[in-house]
Amino acid sequence: MKGARRIKDLLYEQVARIGKVFSSPKRLELIDLLCQGEKTVETLAREASISLKLASSHLRELRMAQLVETERQGKNIVYRLANKSVADLWVQVHTLAEERLVDLQLALQKIATQPDDLIANDRESLLKAARKGEVVVLDVRPTEEYLNAHLPFARSIPLEELRQRLAELPKDRSIVAYCRGPYCLMAVDAVELLKKEGYSAIHLREGVAEWAAVK
Amino acid sequence: MKGARRIKDLLYEQVARIGKVFSSPKRLELIDLLCQGEKTVETLAREASISLKLASSHLRELRMAQLVETERQGKNIVYRLANKSVADLWVQVHTLAEERLVDLQLALQKIATQPDDLIANDRESLLKAARKGEVVVLDVRPTEEYLNAHLPFARSIPLEELRQRLAELPKDRSIVAYCRGPYCLMAVDAVELLKKEGYSAIHLREGVAEWAAVK
DNA sequence: TAATCATTCCAGTACTTATTAGATTGTTTG
DNA sequence: CAAACAATCTAATAAGTACTGGAATGATTA
Numbered sequence: 001m002k003g004a005r006r007i008k009d010l011l012y013e014q015v016a017r018i019g020k021v022f023s024s025p026k027r028l029e030l031i032d033l034l035c036q037g038e039k040t041v042e043t044l045a046r047e048a049s050i051s052l053k054l055a056s057s058h059l060r061e062l063r064m065a066q067l068v069e070t071e072r073q074g075k076n077i078v079y080r081l082a083n084k085s086v087a088d089l090w091v092q093v094h095t096l097a098e099e100r101l102v103d104l105q106l107a108l109q110k111i112a113t114q115p116d117d118l119i120a121n122d123r124e125s126l127l128k129a130a131r132k133g134e135v136v137v138l139d140v141r142p143t144e145e146y147l148n149a150h151l152p153f154a155r156s157i158p159l160e161e162l163r164q165r166l167a168e169l170p171k172d173r174s175i176v177a178y179c180r181g182p183y184c185l186m187a188v189d190a191v192e193l194l195k196k197e198g199y200s201a202i203h204l205r206e207g208v209a210e211w212a213a214v215k
Numbered sequence: 216m217k218g219a220r221r222i223k224d225l226l227y228e229q230v231a232r233i234g235k236v237f238s239s240p241k242r243l244e245l246i247d248l249l250c251q252g253e254k255t256v257e258t259l260a261r262e263a264s265i266s267l268k269l270a271s272s273h274l275r276e277l278r279m280a281q282l283v284e285t286e287r288q289g290k291n292i293v294y295r296l297a298n299k300s301v302a303d304l305w306v307q308v309h310t311l312a313e314e315r316l317v318d319l320q321l322a323l324q325k326i327a328t329q330p331d332d333l334i335a336n337d338r339e340s341l342l343k344a345a346r347k348g349e350v351v352v353l354d355v356r357p358t359e360e361y362l363n364a365h366l367p368f369a370r371s372i373p374l375e376e377l378r379q380r381l382a383e384l385p386k387d388r389s390i391v392a393y394c395r396g397p398y399c400l401m402a403v404d405a406v407e408l409l410k411k412e413g414y415s416a417i418h419l420r421e422g423v424a425e426w427a428a429v430k
Numbered sequence: 431t432a433a434t435c436a437t438t439c440c441a442g443t444a445c446t447t448a449t450t451a452g453a454t455t456g457t458t459t460g
Numbered sequence: 461c462a463a464a465c466a467a468t469c470t471a472a473t474a475a476g477t478a479c480t481g482g483a484a485t486g487a488t489t490a
Contacts, residue, residue: 004400005264007326011398012240012247014319015312019243022234024448025227032227041467049220054449056468066315075458075466085311092307096300097230100281104229111222183226185219214429239478256437269479271438290436290488 021065022093026050027058029183034068035087035209036141036180037148038080084212091213094182111188112203123211126176126204127152135174137204140190149208151178159186166197174200181207236280237308241265242273244398249283250302250424251356251395252363253295299427306428309397326403327418338426341391341419342367351384352419353392355405364423366393374401381412389415396422 021027029048033039039047045055059079062068067086068079081087097104129135130153137154139146146156157165159179169175175194179186182205194201236242244263248254254262260270274294277283282301283294296302312319344350345368352369354361361371372380374394384390390409394401397420409416 007322007400008244008398009240010322011319012243014316014322015243015309015398016238016240017316018308018312019234019237019239020447023231023238024234025224025231026448028227028230028234029223051450052467053451056466057449060468066317072457077467082315085307085314089307089311092300092304093233094230096304097233099300100297101229101232102281104226107222107225107229183223183230185222235477241478266480267437268481271436272479275438287487290434292437 017065018067021061021067022089024058024061026054027061028090028094030055030058030062031067031081031086031090032181032183032209034079034081035090035207036145038071038078040073040076040078042076044079087209088213091210098182108182111185112205130154130176133173135176135202136169138169138175138177138190140177140179140186145180149212151208151211154178159190162190162193166194166199169194169199171199174202176202176204178204178207181205181210232280233282233304236276236282237304239273239276241269242276243305243309245270245273245277246282246296246301246305247396247398247424249294249296250305250422251360253286253293255288255291255293257291259294302424303428306425313397323397326400327420345369345391348388350389350391350417353384353390353405355392355394355401360395364427366423366426369393374405377405377408381409381414384409384414386414389417391417391419393419393422396420396425 022031026048030044033044033047041052041055041059044059045052048055050058059068062079063070067082069082070077070079072078098108126135126137130137137151139150139154139156140159140162141156142158143156146154146158150156157168177187177190177194179190184207187203191201191203237246241263245259248259248262256267256270256274259274260267263270265273274283277294278285282297284297285292285294287293313323341350341352345352352366354365354369354371355374355377356371357373357375358371361369361373365371372383392402392405392409394405399422402418406416406418
């Protein structure tokens, strides 16, 4: 009986190693970024607005929990998620948070570009419309992330280049812009710009990780 | 641009509130117990082998993260998971842990009753065999937990009563015993007892939460 | 209405974790 | 091979968390 207690403690402690990784906001942001594809420490630090050293130490935690893998490429060390389950877990964690935490719901409502993102909830019809060419699905992330993975039928125009490349987009069809996911604001900015320029633009909250996650 | 940073920090911080709950072994054990159905603080404390006060304070964390609900029933306060997503997340977290952490794999191998739990991975055939009555699916958890939810076609004999009630079980068919899940050792004990008494018994790692989780 | 019971709240201590600075390792480039 | 670079490791400190004991709350029973 006493032995059983010791074994159980050990088992839950191991699982908690994974939970610990998901208990820090900055580590969550790093995971979210890694869902877009492999990245160097420097890129991760810059994108998450933290120092290199701090990024390195958070990444160390991820590495010790076996949630990421590293590889040296020339001068740099690139990190990538160990497998798809990690991205799936991130999606499930933030989905549950959005389901349960009123504060989070309120914060998200403020940044939503209102209220025409109805389409966001209905993958089937978005997919169908995209296939038929009735809407343009627009990926505004950096090009490498688009190349790593993107939504079906999506076109890539990074947010930085959008203003110069507006002419590539049609004015007679809806443009559905997406970025890294619900906590990335690039698509929000893109929609704002497009609307100002007279396009019919919609914000899709989901990114590639949310799209690919098992439901 | 600065504002965007502040918003992001806020969003990830909210999600981390959920992650924090999953970062403590004892809280994980409480969640695992709550997956079996609603329970009083005292029951939870006893089952998790912690003091009432400590249980109460961990449950407070769960409550503040909106992952559980409470209700007064007479003298007692009962806790229950706020919704099924919480159980699903627990399953996904421990599944990922089992996938990635070698230490956990080794610890689990030690308690596995070897190696005939092949059936455990194949729900379809277990279900079919149970329907036909070719195997007996045996739930060895306390009766209330069985009544709250159980696997299809399962019969209930709590581990405590198993020795006295052996006669109820057939010797000419395999008995598939399960309990609260992979970190509960009741089914292991049950299988050991059954085998000693000349029954053909198999241990099913999954509990109701694992069975019900979206895959 | 007092006594009891189940649970929570509060305060304190021991332990962990986040973050920063400084020194170190391994790689590439001149 | 030296200089520059990317990232890590090693302290060190500040902030946060786990757990314990004592007091407080709110419902029930005598």
